Amino acid sequence: MFFASDNAGPAHPKVMEALVAANQGYAMGYGADPIMEEVRAKVRDIFEAREAAVYLIINGTAANSVLLGTMSQPWQTIFCSECAHIHEDECNAPEFYTQAKLTLVPTADGKMSADALRTKILAEENRGVHGPQRGPLSITQVTEKGTLYSLDEIAALTDVAREYGLKTHLDGARFANALSALDCSPAEMTWKADIDTVSFGGTKNGALGVEACVIFDPDLAWEFELRRKRGGHLLSKHRYLSAQMQAYLADGLWLDMARSANARCAQLAAGLRGQNRVEMLFEPQANIIFFQMRRSEHKRMLDGGAVYYVMSGDPEIGDPDEMLIGRLVTDWSMTEEGVSQFLDLLRG
Structure with missing residues (x-):
């Protein structure tokens, strides 16, 4: 993840x-x-x-x-x-x-x-x-x-x-x-x-x-x-x-790897759209997603083993209901299973 x-x-x-x-x-x-x-x-x-x-x-x-x-x-x-x-x-x-x-x-x-x-x-x-x-x-x-x-x-x-x-x-x-x-x-x-x-x-x-x-x-x-x-x-x-x-x-090879990264991002975006606790800030078009959700949700994800950047605040300190921005990036080696594991964790 x-x-x-x-x-x-x-x-x-x-x-x-x-x-x-x-x-x-x-x-x-x-x-x-x-x-x-x-x-x-x-x-x-x-x-x-x-x-x-x-x-x-x-x-x-x-x-x-x-x-x-x-x-x-x-x-x-x-x-x-x-x-x-x-x-x-x-x-x-x-x-x-x-x-x-x-x-x-x-x-x-x-x-x-x-x-x-x-x-x-x-x-x-x-x-x-x-x-x-x-x-x-x-x-x-x-x-x-x-x-x-x-x-x-x-x-x-x-x-x-x-x-x-x-x-x-x-x-x-x-x-x-x-x-x-x-x-x-x-x-x-x-x-x-x-x-x-x-x-x-x-x-x-x-x-x-x-x-x-x-x-x-x-x-x-x-x-x-x-x-x-x-x-x-x-x-x-x-x-x-x-x-x-x-x-x-x-x-x-360079195109195969890019297609794979983009496909995993599309899979990830599709799963995020089904979560009312998550708001995507831009329409993902390649292999990067910016999204926001509550600090408490970010902390739960990070504690559960997900690794990504929280861009707009400390996920550990502050109002648990404050909305913080996160960034997700997929690379050529990310698997369908890895994306599914992240989405399963998000669903709780």
């Missing part, structure tokens, strides 16, 4: 097997290993982008930060949602790597609207040399509230960005979950919708620790390489990143 985070789930056995296989003998470092050539070609094929630059980094914070550093200048501001991961969960790493500021766009259900984005863009670059200049847009997909931008919503945001000459980055830590839920192609969710760079996540979806930075404008590639090295994220024994991504992409 572990629903704290998909970061807490195990790596897939095929990923671990690939690491063991890659550990034989010698291989050139810093991305010159032969496995990386296969990975680069596979990612380009998946995204239908033959000229895309593809690089691997060990975690999502670094992937987002180095990409945004490549896309922005220190005197600019990066536009993102008020609940974006780059704002809430990366300890100012994007600001550290870019030296730019973040401008937060208000959201509904965790998503920015085109109108809200335009309002924020218009509020910047109005004071000449004295104020921040407009920088790139960053979109989190899946959002931090477990909701999804539709393809039309992504295109509406990038249309606004293009109107003002701004590039767009997609934080795809849960890229596979979003893709599976939308039933579209990677190209449709990225460059065909005018996305310029993507943090293509593996860690939350069954890898040990690897993200692909996909850059659709080859002119940005060399600067990214320099920033990755300068930022301390060019792994010397790179083959262990390459091997993970190779196994992750082989035979559609």
Whole structure:
């Protein structure tokens, strides 16, 4: 009954097997290993982008930060949602790597609207040399509230960005979950919708620790390489990143794992809808559920062995009838039985 985070789930056995296989003998470092050539070609094929630059980094914070550093200048501001991961969960790493500021766009259900984005863009670059200049847009997909931008919503945001000459980055830590839920192609969710760079996540979806930075404008590639090295994220024994991504992409494993995680979330959501003591705050669309119920109910669940985050208060201390917000996340390894056990416990 572990629903704290998909970061807490195990790596897939095929990923671990690939690491063991890659550990034989010698291989050139810093991305010159032969496995990386296969990975680069596979990612380009998946995204239908033959000229895309593809690089691997060990975690999502670094992937987002180095990409945004490549896309922005220190005197600019990066536009993102008020609940974006780059704002809430990366300890100012994007600001550290870019030296730019973040401008937060208000959201509904965790998503920015085109109108809200335009309002924020218009509020910047109005004071000449004295104020921040407009920088790139960053979109989190899946959002931090477990909701999804539709393809039309992504295109509406990038249309606004293009109107003002701004590039767009997609934080795809849960890229596979979003893709599976939308039933579209990677190209449709990225460059065909005018996305310029993507943090293509593996860690939350069954890898040990690897993200692909996909850059659709080859002119940005060399600067990214320099920033990755300068930022301390060019792994010397790179083959262990390459091997993970190779196994992750082989035979559609990445999509199979995302579909499984999404299916368990749908099973969980269906069970929660039948409980009048529980209120879901957003319509679950991928593998994350936000809900609220009484403090006493949270305490009962946690004492009974359920593991998840209570986001808005201490479940141990306070009014037992106070409504507290909880978050449930399913990963690829969650089973139907695990979900059923949680729901049985909730029913009491």
